[in-house]
Amino acid sequence: MSKELIAVLKGGPSVEREVSLRSGAACAAALRRAGWDVYEVDVRGPRFRLRPGTAVAFLALHGTFGEDGAVQRLLEARGVAYTGCGVRASHDCFDKVRSKQIFVAAGVPTPAYEVVARSAGARPSALTLRPPLVVKPACQGSSVGVTIVRRNSGAAVARALKTAFRHGDRAVVEPFVDGRELTVGIFDGRALPVVEIRPRRGFYDYRNKYTQGATEYLVPAPLPRATTLETQRVALAAFHAAGCRDYARVDLRLSRRGQPFVLEINTLPGMTAMSLLPKAAAAAGIAFEQLCSRMVQMALERRPHVQAMVQ
Numbered sequence: 001m002s003k004e005l006i007a008v009l010k011g012g013p014s015v016e017r018e019v020s021l022r023s024g025a026a027c028a029a030a031l032r033r034a035g036w037d038v039y040e041v042d043v044r045g046p047r048f049r050l051r052p053g054t055a056v057a058f059l060a061l062h063g064t065f066g067e068d069g070a071v072q073r074l075l076e077a078r079g080v081a082y083t084g085c086g087v088r089a090s091h092d093c094f095d096k097v098r099s100k101q102i103f104v105a106a107g108v109p110t111p112a113y114e115v116v117a118r119s120a121g122a123r124p125s126a127l128t129l130r131p132p133l134v135v136k137p138a139c140q141g142s143s144v145g146v147t148i149v150r151r152n153s154g155a156a157v158a159r160a161l162k163t164a165f166r167h168g169d170r171a172v173v174e175p176f177v178d179g180r181e182l183t184v185g186i187f188d189g190r191a192l193p194v195v196e197i198r199p200r201r202g203f204y205d206y207r208n209k210y211t212q213g214a215t216e217y218l219v220p221a222p223l224p225r226a227t228t229l230e231t232q233r234v235a236l237a238a239f240h241a242a243g244c245r246d247y248a249r250v251d252l253r254l255s256r257r258g259q260p261f262v263l264e265i266n267t268l269p270g271m272t273a274m275s276l277l278p279k280a281a282a283a284a285g286i287a288f289e290q291l292c293s294r295m296v297q298m299a300l301e302r303r304p305h306v307q308a309m310v311q
Helices: 015-033 070-078 087-094 096-106 154-165 205-211 225-241 276-283 288-301 302-310
Strands: 005-009 037-043 054-059 114-117 133-137 145-150 170-175 179-186 195-199 214-220 245-255 261-266
Touching: 005 015, 015 037, 015 054, 015 288, 054 070, 054 288, 070 288, 087 096, 087 261, 096 170, 096 225, 096 261, 133 154, 145 154, 154 170, 170 245, 179 225, 179 276, 195 276, 225 245, 225 261, 245 276, 288 302
Parallel strands: 005 037, 005 054
Antiparallel strands: 114 170, 133 145, 133 170, 179 195, 179 245, 195 214, 245 261
């Protein structure tokens, strides 16, 4: 294996810091087992330091600063290649309003939506959509600030909007798609096996994502072959429409009629033992060490281009 120096960036200043620390530790350990020369960087803001000679920054950051294009822009300015999506795709996928616009323009099936600004107040009367609804911050990850409103109650919608506004100035409101929760990892040009997510209680919120045993994962998802292929096709279409590269994870809902609807794209999905992209990769015969190594290799292949950009 190449002795190129790899910096694993983890932590970050977002609410997903603790999850990112776990992702980073897992990826660094896997890369070391695969023979890479690795060091870890606990990122707390834009003034993080990299060692001289660092060839690739392996991004294990989640949420604000990690997934929104900010750290990607800094690394490009420094002439350092990095794993995952570029600045534009990272920004657009993290912003759920922008990604919705992209999906609609590209003909990717996604639930209808409305955007509510904090400045307009939490006034449910301004909405044309009616419960059951999903209310979420426009720019946040790991289901932070997400509420499912099942009752046709203006007060319940107002509370959900206030919860979303704790995490940003805009909220996205969309119909709740009754059906099954699915996710599709995209890796190195292909869709991985579909994963079905079954929380034992409630919906797939922060607690159910990161509490051992709180959620059952079925890999591959028990779906008819035609439904599997259509779900993978739709996920790939969303990935390409958003200008993503290398890898990402596309989250979907499958309606009771068997129609997949794209909810969002995670450009830096979790990489812990409980994370979904590694589960899907394993089902495709890709070990965790191989997964992380290939992520580094794809970034290394871009290095001459990155260095030319800053010269």
